[in-house]
Amino acid sequence: MGSYIPSTGEERQEMLKTIGLSSMDQLYDVVPEEVRLHSLDIPEGMSEMEVSRHMEELAGKNHVFRSVFRGAGAYRHYIPAIVKSVTGKEEFLTAYTPYQAEISQGVLQSIFEYQTQMCELTGMDVSNASVYDGASAAAEAVLMCQERKRSRVIISGTANPQVIETVKTYCGSRNVPVTVIPAREYSTDPGELKNALTEDTAAVYIQSPNYYGVIEDMESLIPVIHESGAKAVMGVNPISLGLLKTPGELGADIAVGEGQPLGMPVAFGGPYLGFMTCRQAMMRRLPGRIVGETTDKEGRRCFVLTLQAREQHIRREKASSNICSNEALCAMTASVYLAAMGPQGLYRAAESCAAHARYLAAELGKLGFHILSGERPFFHEFLTDCPVDSGKLLAALAKQDILGGLPVDGGILWCCTECNSKADIDRLVSIVKEVCGK
Amino acid sequence: MKLLFERSRKGRQCCILPPCDVETAAFDESLLRKAPLHLPEISEVDLGRHYTELAKQTHGVNDGFYPLGSCTMKYNPRIDEEAAALPGFTGIHPLQEPESVQGAMEVLYETEQLLKEITGMDAMTFQPAAGAHGEYTGLLLIRSYHLHNGNKERNKIIVPDSAHGTNPASASMAGFEVISVKSDENGGVDLDALRAAVGPDTAGLMLTNPNTVGLFDPNILKITEIVHQAGGLCYYDGANLNAVMGHVRPGDLGFDCVHLNLHKTFAAPHGGGGPGSGPVGCKEFLTQFMPAPLVKKEEDHFEFFVPENSMGRVKSFYGNFLVVVKALTYIRTLGKEGIPEASAGAVLNANYLMKKLSGVYDMAFDTLCMHEFVMTLQRQAHEKGVTAMDVAKRLLDFGIHPPTMYFPLIVHEALMVEPTETESPETLDEAAGIFLKIMEEADTDPESLHQAPHSCPIGRPDEVTAARKPVLRYQF
Numbered sequence: 001m002g003s004y005i006p007s008t009g010e011e012r013q014e015m016l017k018t019i020g021l022s023s024m025d026q027l028y029d030v031v032p033e034e035v036r037l038h039s040l041d042i043p044e045g046m047s048e049m050e051v052s053r054h055m056e057e058l059a060g061k062n063h064v065f066r067s068v069f070r071g072a073g074a075y076r077h078y079i080p081a082i083v084k085s086v087t088g089k090e091e092f093l094t095a096y097t098p099y100q101a102e103i104s105q106g107v108l109q110s111i112f113e114y115q116t117q118m119c120e121l122t123g124m125d126v127s128n129a130s131v132y133d134g135a136s137a138a139a140e141a142v143l144m145c146q147e148r149k150r151s152r153v154i155i156s157g158t159a160n161p162q163v164i165e166t167v168k169t170y171c172g173s174r175n176v177p178v179t180v181i182p183a184r185e186y187s188t189d190p191g192e193l194k195n196a197l198t199e200d201t202a203a204v205y206i207q208s209p210n211y212y213g214v215i216e217d218m219e220s221l222i223p224v225i226h227e228s229g230a231k232a233v234m235g236v237n238p239i240s241l242g243l244l245k246t247p248g249e250l251g252a253d254i255a256v257g258e259g260q261p262l263g264m265p266v267a268f269g270g271p272y273l274g275f276m277t278c279r280q281a282m283m284r285r286l287p288g289r290i291v292g293e294t295t296d297k298e299g300r301r302c303f304v305l306t307l308q309a310r311e312q313h314i315r316r317e318k319a320s321s322n323i324c325s326n327e328a329l330c331a332m333t334a335s336v337y338l339a340a341m342g343p344q345g346l347y348r349a350a351e352s353c354a355a356h357a358r359y360l361a362a363e364l365g366k367l368g369f370h371i372l373s374g375e376r377p378f379f380h381e382f383l384t385d386c387p388v389d390s391g392k393l394l395a396a397l398a399k400q401d402i403l404g405g406l407p408v409d410g411g412i413l414w415c416c417t418e419c420n421s422k423a424d425i426d427r428l429v430s431i432v433k434e435v436c437g438k
Numbered sequence: 439m440k441l442l443f444e445r446s447r448k449g450r451q452c453c454i455l456p457p458c459d460v461e462t463a464a465f466d467e468s469l470l471r472k473a474p475l476h477l478p479e480i481s482e483v484d485l486g487r488h489y490t491e492l493a494k495q496t497h498g499v500n501d502g503f504y505p506l507g508s509c510t511m512k513y514n515p516r517i518d519e520e521a522a523a524l525p526g527f528t529g530i531h532p533l534q535e536p537e538s539v540q541g542a543m544e545v546l547y548e549t550e551q552l553l554k555e556i557t558g559m560d561a562m563t564f565q566p567a568a569g570a571h572g573e574y575t576g577l578l579l580i581r582s583y584h585l586h587n588g589n590k591e592r593n594k595i596i597v598p599d600s601a602h603g604t605n606p607a608s609a610s611m612a613g614f615e616v617i618s619v620k621s622d623e624n625g626g627v628d629l630d631a632l633r634a635a636v637g638p639d640t641a642g643l644m645l646t647n648p649n650t651v652g653l654f655d656p657n658i659l660k661i662t663e664i665v666h667q668a669g670g671l672c673y674y675d676g677a678n679l680n681a682v683m684g685h686v687r688p689g690d691l692g693f694d695c696v697h698l699n700l701h702k703t704f705a706a707p708h709g710g711g712g713p714g715s716g717p718v719g720c721k722e723f724l725t726q727f728m729p730a731p732l733v734k735k736e737e738d739h740f741e742f743f744v745p746e747n748s749m750g751r752v753k754s755f756y757g758n759f760l761v762v763v764k765a766l767t768y769i770r771t772l773g774k775e776g777i778p779e780a781s782a783g784a785v786l787n788a789n790y791l792m793k794k795l796s797g798v799y800d801m802a803f804d805t806l807c808m809h810e811f812v813m814t815l816q817r818q819a820h821e822k823g824v825t826a827m828d829v830a831k832r833l834l835d836f837g838i839h840p841p842t843m844y845f846p847l848i849v850h851e852a853l854m855v856e857p858t859e860t861e862s863p864e865t866l867d868e869a870a871g872i873f874l875k876i877m878e879e880a881d882t883d884p885e886s887l888h889q890a891p892h893s894c895p896i897g898r899p900d901e902v903t904a905a906r907k908p909v910l911r912y913q914f
Contacts, residue, residue, distance in 0.1 A: 002771035004513050004705070005783045006862035012786060015863060019789045019806070027785045028685050030654045030806070035690045037778075042552050045773025048517050055767055058548075059526025061541030063534070073754060074532050080454045082482055086489040093519075094498030096509050097711040102834050102894035105439070106496030107710040110489075113442045116911040120476050126910050129711070132567035135754045165751040169729075172750075173578055173613040215469055245471050258754070268542045269532035269755025270567065271713035283908065289711065294904035296897040306904040312570070312607035313845075317616040322607035325568035325701065329709030339442050339478045339485055342451045346477060349455060354463040377469060398538070406533055422459040 001045025065403035067424045069360070071381050071415030072211070072406045073134070073160050074269065075261045077239065077349065078419055080340040083263045087333050097289070097325070101304045107328065108303035111291040114335040121241045121338070122255040123248020124277035129289035130331040131323060134258025135163045137274030138205055138235055139170035140321055141254045144278070144285045145203035145231040152177045152201045156188040158210035159235060167205065176202075186212040186373040186383060190220055197228040203254075207235035209244075212413065213357070213381030214373045218250040226251070231282075238262050238275070238334075239417075240379045242343075242350035247277075254278040261417075263337030264330055273330035284310060287321030289328075349418050353380035356416035356425060363429045364414070367436050372411055381415045383408060388436050396435045402428055439491060439895075443912050446478040452485065476914045495895050496710070497839055503861060503869050505791075507810045507842035507854025508602065508650065510680045510702035512784075515771070518705060518764035527763055532755040536741060543740035546733045546756060549717075549766045556769075556777065557676075557696050558689020559719030564757035565729045569677060571752060572697025572716025573608035573644070575729060578749045579695050579720055580642045580671045581612055582727035586747060592641040592669065598627055600650045600846045602677060614641055621848055625651035625803050627661050636668035646675040647691070648682065648808035650846040650854070652788065662692025671695070671724075679703045680858070681785055681809035684778025695720035704765035715761035731756070783859030784809040787866060791857050794870035798877050802849040810856035812849050813841075819851050824880040824887055826851040831898060832879070832890035836872045 007015070016022060028036065046054065068076045087093070091106065098104030098111075115127040131137045142153045153171050155164055157180050164180060171178045177200075181192045188206055197204070204225045208216035218234065225232040234252035239261045247255035259273030260266070278286060284307065292306035312319040341349060357380040361371060369384040386393060390407050397404040402424075405414035416425070480488075497504070504511035521527075530539050550562040566572040577595065584592040595609040596617045606616040619635050622628040626649065643665045648654045655661065662672045674688035674696035680703045688696045700706045701714035708714070720728065727749050731742035772780055785808050792801060792811040802812040815826040830840030830853065842854040857866060879887055891897065 001773045001776045003776050003779060004515060004860045005779065006860065007783070011863050012783075015786055015790045019786075019793045024782045024786065027782055027789070027806070028682075030656055031682070031686045032656075032659055035659070035686050037684065037686055037690070040555060040684045040774045040777055042555050042774045042777070043770070045776040046770055048771065051767055051771045052517055052521070054770060055521035055763070056524065056526075058541040058545055059521075059524040061544065062526045062530045063538040064525055064529035065531075065534075065538075068531060070531055070533060072533055076531070078455065080452065082452070082485060085486070088519075089489065089493045090500040091493040091496040091498045092710050093707045094500045094511075094514050095496050095710045096504070096506055096511060096708045096839075099506075100497075100830070100834065100840055101899045102831070102891050102896055103495075103497040103839065104710075105895055106492035106494065109439065109441065109495075110492055110710075112911070116441075116443065117477060119911045123473050132571060132713075133754050135751065136567070136571075160754075162751060162754045166753060169578070169750040169752055170611075173574075173581060173611065175613060219468070241471065242475070243465070243471060244469055246473050249471070249473055265528040266531045267528045268530045268539065268759040270753075270758040271760055272754070283910070290908075290910060292904040293909040294900045296899050298897060300896055302896040302899045304899045304901050304904050306901065306910075307908060309905070311603075313603035315607070316603050317606035317610040319603070319607040319610070322570040322574060322604050322611050323568070324570045324602075324604050325708070325712040325714040327567070327709075327713045328711030330713055332710070335442075336485070336489065339480055340452045340482070341454060341477070342479045343475045343477045344451055344479075345454050346475070348458070351462055352455065352458045354465070355458050355460050358463045359460040377465060394535075398535075403531060403534060418455055418458075425460075 002047060066401040067420060068403045069414050069416065069420060069428060070403050070406050072413055073162060073258060074266045075417055076266050076419055077261050077417050079263050082340050083333055083336045086336045087329055092329060092332060098305060101302060105302060108291050110332045110335060112293065112303050114331045115291060117335055117338045118275050118277050121238055122277045123246030124255050125280040126283045126286060127277040128286045129291060130327045131274035131276060131288050132327060133272040133274045135166035137256035137276050138163045139167045140287045141233045141256045141276060142167060142203040142205055143170060144254065144282060147202055150200050150202040152179065152198055154179045154181060154196050154201055154204040156181055156206045157183040158186060158188050158212060159205060159207040160211045187214045187376055188216050188221060190224055193221060193224055197230065201228060201230040203231045203233050205233045205235065209237055209240055209379035212373055212383045213378040215377045215379055222251045239350050239353060242346035253282065259334050262334035264333055271327060271330055273327045273334055285320055288323045288326055352418035353416060356420050357382060360414060360416050360425050363425065367432055367438055380417060381413060383411050383413045385411045393432065393435050396431055397428065400431055441912055442478040442488060445480055445484055445488060448479055450479045450481050452482045502837045503865055504839040505841050505855045505857045506839055507856040508677060510856060510858060512705055512858040513860035514705055514707040515768060518767040521767040522760040522763040527760060540740055543733050545763055545766055547735055547740055549762050552769050553698060553717060553719060556683055557719050558687030559696060560722040561725040561728060562717050562719040563728050563732060564715065564717045564762050565753050566716035566718055567753055567758050568712060568714040569697060569699045569716045570604040570608055572718045573604055573675065574611055575718045575752050576673050576695045576697050577608055577612035579724045579727050580673065582749050583671065583724055584641055591639055594639045595641055596635050596643045600848050601644065601646060602650065605644045605675060625649060625653050626655040626657060629657055629660060632661060632664055636664060636670060640668045640670035642671040642673055644673045644675055646677050648678045651803055651812045652807040652810040653803060654808055658691050666692065678809065681781055683781045685781060695724055700761050700765040705768040706761045706764040713758045713761055715758040780859050787857040787859055787861055791855060791866050791870060795873055798874055810854055813853045814849050815851035815853065818880060822880050822884055824884055826853050828887040828890065829853065829876055832876045832887050834891035835893045838869055838872060
């Protein structure tokens with residue numbers, strides 16, 4: 001079996017003697033005998049080589065597709081080599097939450113840099129140090145907007161369904177009513193929004209680009225929300241912000257999203273990164289860790305965890321959230337990614353996503369696939385109908401090592417990133433052509 | 439030290455992406471970003487050096503002793519990292535067809551089987567991303583159960599006054615009212631106070647055992663019985679499971695659901711604050727309420743399924759999957775003998791270090807402890823003006839991460855020490871020597887303690903100004 005205990009049997013005997021015991025068993029004398037476990041029914045331990053083989057075998061039972069045209073909340077982007085090299089540094093990897101600022105300046109400064117980058121990206125004033133993922137970020141955001149006479153939460157039906165489910169769970173447990181407004185032609189309808197808004201509405205959550213890839217008309221929607229006195233929470237894809245108008249420019253009160261595209265692998269769903277930024281006025285309602293700049297007694301600039309009066313370890317049941325551990329290393333990943341890409345690189349990534357998606361849409365269009373959202377602008381995803389059996393089509397693609405789009409509402413939700421080169425798209429299209437018998 | 443933004447020079451960049459090989463998209467001008475995007479413009483070499491410098495100003499488990507109470511800062515095995523970096527795990531999309539991700543589903547299934555046996559539970563979900571997220575999920579199981587049975591009035595969760603702050607905060611998020619019960623003179627749950635607190639409005643009790651003063655509650659069976667008799671359920675906060683895994687199971691102590699911290703007990707690294715993983719286990723009668731989806735085995739393959747009365751989701755997809763991979767690698771390495779040996783080793787190390795410090799430091803509870811112990815500096819604070827904070831900060835000068843300070847709240851001037859099993863006797867002896875030396879300094883040179891640390895990149899930061907005049911981002 002494997003073990004990471006350095007002390008030898010003899011040393012342990014010596015240590016036992018020091019504390020006045022003669023056997024390891026006596027350490028558990030306080031446990032009532034009737035519940036003492038004398039044998040754990042799990043397999044025997046393994047050497048490192050054996051366990052390494054076991055894990056490789058498990059990994060080998062998964063298929064990693066050469067090319068991926070599926071997104072729907074998890075996106076395969078190119079990850080610069082330096083991202084992994086930085087986040088693999090053992091100091092960052094093996095540190096705890098930076099409670100002791102004097103020996104944690106590295107982590108604290110990196111979070112401060114991350115906060116700055118997220119504010120810049122989203123056009124907002126304040127960022128927290130991360131929450132679990134995009135879905136929990138959306139849930140925390142709508143709960144931030146709760147006021148004495150306003151509790152209702154409205155979510156557009158065009159949001160990612162897993163985000164909608166998560167928001168419903170979080171709101172349900174606090175008895176916060178949730179209204180999901182139906183999508184019209186795969187986008188949020190201002191009329192439906194107006195109808196749903198009530199005097200007790202605290203927040204409206206709209207995702208743009210939405211689940212179907214459509215860039216929502218936020219410039220029309222946000223004023224409607226604000227007229228009713230509710231707060232506008234916008235879910236965004238961070239890569240799209242290299243190109244598209246920011247939540248800040250659009251007038252949102254809070255911006256949230258899934259940070260995974262910023263340098264994290266798709267990894268079967270996690271760890272990912274929930275980012276949250278907001279206007280100055282809502283700063284003290286933000287959940288989670290926040291790092292601030294200050295000075296030490298000699299006037300040197302330094303960074304600390306701050307505004308802790310919001311948090312669970314101080315406020316207990318009155319805290320703004322229960323969050324303690326967050327996704328710090330993922331936040332650092334995003335920060336290194338954004339620094340490596342720079343403004344030009346991020347713009348190029350966003351442009352390339354949109355360009356490849358358009359090229360694919362046009363090619364599929366020639367084969368009789370129609371974009372179901374019509375002429376509405378989209379970013380890097382779009383939903384088409386499928387003139388042939390979608391199961392058959394996806395199976396044919398899989399055979400050629402291509403993960404096709406996701407079957408959604410009887411159609412297919414396609415996604416392109418900068419990783420899907422023209423050659424990859426042409427290859428996909430030629431297979432589709434074959435399946436369609438054209 | 440310079441910020442990334444202060445290293446930025448216009449026009450510099452890393453070369454990452456090729457030019458776009460298809461025609462660019464023509465977006466309507468009104469959709470495009472007008473706001474400037476101040477991301478760093480930096481060369482790859484400068485970027486690399488920036489983080490190397492930041493790493494030098496960060497203390498991790500691999501840098502030295504890290505006896506941070508309640509956080510179980512044990513060694514993070516390298517093989518676990520290597521397993522989680524396998525392309526067969528990192529490169530799979532969460533929405534691939536199940537046939538193409540059978541290995542990943544097997545990881546979830548196999549880890550579930552192991553943790554069910556370790557905790558004495560009947561099912562496990564990996565969706566929660568951290569301990570507090572697990573607490574929230576576990577409490578939603580309790581809430582769902584009472585609502586399902588038409589017991590809407592069961593809306594109070596009992597939490598001992600020694601509990602972690604996340605407990606009451608999670609209860610509140612889950613829609614419960616929190617009832618705090620006091621601890622008895624031994625740091626355990628006061629049975630009379632508990633009896634007085636339970637009633638027809640009791641939804642359940644949240645308990646950490648061993649508790650936050652590092653003691654196994656000898657009345658534990660009585661405690662869970664009192665709660666059950668009142669119609670409530672018992673929630674086990676797995677924060678301190680590292681003391682008892684393989685020796686006693688929450689499921690056998692009367693607990694109905696649990697959360698574990700894979701990033702504490704099962705050796706996954708903390709990453710400077712995350713990502714963690716907070717799987718939740720429960721007894722059979724609660725499984726119908728678990729978050730969806732769960733994994734089941736059908737003959738020789740794995741399938742997802744949605745429990746009958748599922749609470750829904752608490753997060754996207756299946757949780758922090760790669761952290762689960764690390765935990766599985768760890769558990770399979772230790773196995774049936776290694777798991778109880780690890781916990782016993784943690785208890786031995788804690789008692790050994792406590793013994794070495796006894797006499798000079800006052801123990802909050804002077805008895806055999808579990809995996810951690812709590813000291814109180816109340817006497818020194820009163821007599822010499824030397825506080826828990828002073829001792830903690832002086833430890834930094836010796837390359838030791840301080841214990842958890844000022845927690846639990848029921849002990850004044852508390853320092854909570856958790857050495858973990860992965861430290862050698864030499865490390866403990868050396869640390870004990872430093873703790874004792876610091877107490878000598880308290881007599882000879884108390885001022886030096888107030889001013890500590892002396893050898894860190896910065897001195898004590900001005901936290902008051904940080905909170906009063908928050909500067910939370912760099913201004914361009």
